[in-house]
Amino acid sequence: MNSREGANAGRLSGRRAIVTGAAGGIGAALARGIAREGATVACVDINEDGAKEVAASIGEVGGRAISVVADVTDLDQVERMHAAASDAFGGVDLLVANAGGSRGEMVPFLELESPLWHRMIDRNLTSVYYCGLVCARQMASNGGGAIVVTSSQLSEVARPGMGHYAAAKGGVRQLVKAMAVDLAPHGIRVNAMAPGPTLTPGNRAMFERPEVAATHQHTIPLGRVADPEEMVGAVVYLASEEASFTTGTTIFVDGGYTIL
Numbered sequence: 001m002n003s004r005e006g007a008n009a010g011r012l013s014g015r016r017a018i019v020t021g022a023a024g025g026i027g028a029a030l031a032r033g034i035a036r037e038g039a040t041v042a043c044v045d046i047n048e049d050g051a052k053e054v055a056a057s058i059g060e061v062g063g064r065a066i067s068v069v070a071d072v073t074d075l076d077q078v079e080r081m082h083a084a085a086s087d088a089f090g091g092v093d094l095l096v097a098n099a100g101g102s103r104g105e106m107v108p109f110l111e112l113e114s115p116l117w118h119r120m121i122d123r124n125l126t127s128v129y130y131c132g133l134v135c136a137r138q139m140a141s142n143g144g145g146a147i148v149v150t151s152s153q154l155s156e157v158a159r160p161g162m163g164h165y166a167a168a169k170g171g172v173r174q175l176v177k178a179m180a181v182d183l184a185p186h187g188i189r190v191n192a193m194a195p196g197p198t199l200t201p202g203n204r205a206m207f208e209r210p211e212v213a214a215t216h217q218h219t220i221p222l223g224r225v226a227d228p229e230e231m232v233g234a235v236v237y238l239a240s241e242e243a244s245f246t247t248g249t250t251i252f253v254d255g256g257y258t259i260l
């Protein structure tokens with residue numbers, strides 16, 4: 001058990017969660033983090049081996065998790081994902097809609113072709129709509145729940161070559177507000193956690209390029225990129241009863257990136 005475990009154990013005790021994009025990066029940290037707080041977790045990803053590995057690592061430290069393979073850009077697969085988690089746990093009352101990312105596909109607006117636009121919107125925005133819809137329908141009929149979406153610093157600011165991603169994450173920010181309004185009467189809170197640049201296996205090579213590292217130095221007031229573990233606290237808070245009066249908001253965990 002590491003030093004982060006134990007101190008606040010149990011803030012999500014009894015919660016039945018789905019975490020999408022749980023095979024690696026921020027999603028793996030979130031899945032392990034909410035499991036440490038007592039939630040039962042369905043680790044969902046298109047990466048079957050990765051999702052299995054994360055679920056197993058949760059089991060090894062005494063948590064309860066299953067892995068589910070699903071592409072969250074496909075509504076049928078999202079419905080099957082929900083059914084798998086619901087069958088295993090007897091319901092779902094926490095959705096962490098984290099799957100997404102830019103995959104480094106930066107393209108100046110004048111060169112932005114329609115297939116890439118749609119791929120980015122599907123992966124980062126439509127996926128939130130699909131997962132949110134399917135989970136919220138069941139939560140509404142079971143007395144409520146919480147939804148936390150992984151957004152981005154680019155829901156607030158723009159950077160060169162990121163129009164498609166910024167539009168998707170800006171859409172997430174508004175969708176979270178709109179869902180919060182419509183779902184409040186059903187006892188469902190909806191919020192977002194917006195990471196700043198966060199080091200993951202997938203972006204390590206890009207982040208270590210000297211020009212990218214130099215840019216991060218002067219665009220992030222805290223002067224460094226984040227570790228995925230640093231995203232866990234805000235998500236646990238938003239998912240927990242400590243945030244019982246918080247809905248429709250985005251917490252930026254970005255080292256101050258959006259200040260400048």
Ligand SMILES: NC(=O)c1ccc[n+]([C@@H]2O[C@H](COP(=O)([O-])OP(=O)(O)OC[C@H]3O[C@@H](n4cnc5c(N)ncnc54)[C@H](O)[C@@H]3O)[C@@H](O)[C@H]2O)c1
Binds near residue numbers: 101
């Ligand atoms: N890493 C960063 O710097 C950063 C910054 C801001 C926001 N974010 C956001 O954080 C979230 C996680 O990003 P990350 O950096 O950990 O990315 P990552 O690429 O390391 O992990 C993303 C995970 O999602 C899975 N995934 C991708 N598309 C999927 C799909 N269609 N269906 C199911 N699973 C899918 C991948 O297999 C992978 O396991 C994303 O929403 C991303 O936009 C990341």
